[in-house]
Amino acid sequence: MTAADRDRLGALRSELDERAQDWLKRALAEPDRLEISFAAAKRACGAPHAVRVRVALLAEHRPPAARLAELYRRGNAAERLAVLEALPELAPDTDGSELVHDALRTNDPRLVAAALGPYGACCLAPHDWRQAVLKCLFVGIPLAEVHDLAPRAAGDDELARMLRDFAAERTAAGRTVPEDLHHLLELTSRPAPARPAPDRSALDHPATGRPVADHPVTDHPVTGRPSTVPSPVDGPAAPRPTAPGEQRPTGQEI
Amino acid sequence: MRIFDPHIHMTSRTTDDYRAMYDAGVRAVVEPSFWLGQPRTHPASFYDYFDALLGWEPFRAAQYGIAHHCTIALNPKEAGDPRCLPVLEELPRYLAKDGVVAVGEIGYDSMTPAEDRALAAQLQMAVDHELPAMVHTPHRDKAAGLTRTLDVVRESDLPIEHVLIDHLNETTVAAATDSGCWRGFSIYPDTKMDPDRMVALLRSHGTECVLVNSAADWGNSDPLTPRRVGEAMLAAGFTEDDVDLVLWRNPVEFYGLSGRLDLDAAEPASPTHEGNSVLRGGE
């Protein structure tokens, strides 16, 4: 567990009532019962805390890849979301790209959106990333939830072609073109950054609120477009403060 | 009229059904895991099915403003196939999930020793996971099946007040009522109950601890039959409050025994996050 993990855990604990704190303490001390506590987190700690509690359990117990995959595969949608959320914390020890691809194959917009979080933004190859972004437009996921959308889209002529074709198909069918499409098309026309971009957008990103330092950048370089990958940061950045009642869209308990 | 259908197999139904159910007042359903018509021969087929009951189906229901929960079990028809028995060992993992509000459908099909063992083992799992149990009565030899079911329940550690016995009819209602269990009635064309017979039973045996369901599935069935019962009750002189007790409060109280009932999804929902498909500021 890193210093940042400990800070997050401390903040989480302070928000839990006494019963939930005791439960969490036990759950963090019982690696053998991870499957049970992972499933019970919402009932034990309350819906608003469920995602962060599950992520904390994974960060503490750091299950090996096979066990993590099983937690995901045998999880309900909320548990799967929590696994996807935790992938940046578990990198570089755990390669979660298979799980990201699994989530992208589903028909559940929450899982698709979570797959395009900070981890997916780094591990997806260009073709897969473009297909995933196009899928977002198809199923109505706000592109604001796609991590690092602007730097990855910049200068992507192939994505621009796909967007124009999609718009033409929609128009031919007499259907409306999603508003997001025009904005994304505009992003593709911006020049790709020549050098690693000092991209700190994650700090302000409505979909994440996760410090940039958690990027699995060093072990999961974007295969095709290294110039757009945010550079690794040395120290942990301050987490974005969360306003009362605010929830990250991909962290919604369901 | 708000309706909670405590027994419906939405896996077999279309989105048109969800829409029609919402229009008829259905705001919550429980989908018991059961037989799909085609027997499964591999344990993994069950796990994919359980995943659908915990993931895809609640998601689909939420888009139509309906809260979806499920019950998980190895059903009696397939409990007789030794190839499916490993499912019993995996059940605890699924019984720990938030969306699971009971162990079920369990009970008898052909009343074999294998079914005895599966029933007793799964009643114990309900105890272990602090869940109620949803037990159906067999289609054939129903009265004898109920007697045997009640015997097994009494031998178990699960209090009878935590058991719902389903698919009851005129021949089994008295014994079930005397036992103190929750009573379920399926309003299902041809083979089970119909709305008028149901109203007659509500008159003779009361509305307490009674649940009415469509049991709609892949057979000749109709997801709107609970609504028809509500209408028939009102026509027969029952009050709106009586209807609400049978069609809403009773199922909420029974499945609420799990402590896991979450009816927040019973509102019209958007398939996208926060209903916002427009790119927000920044990027």
Ligand SMILES: [Zn+2]
């Ligand atoms: Zn059934």
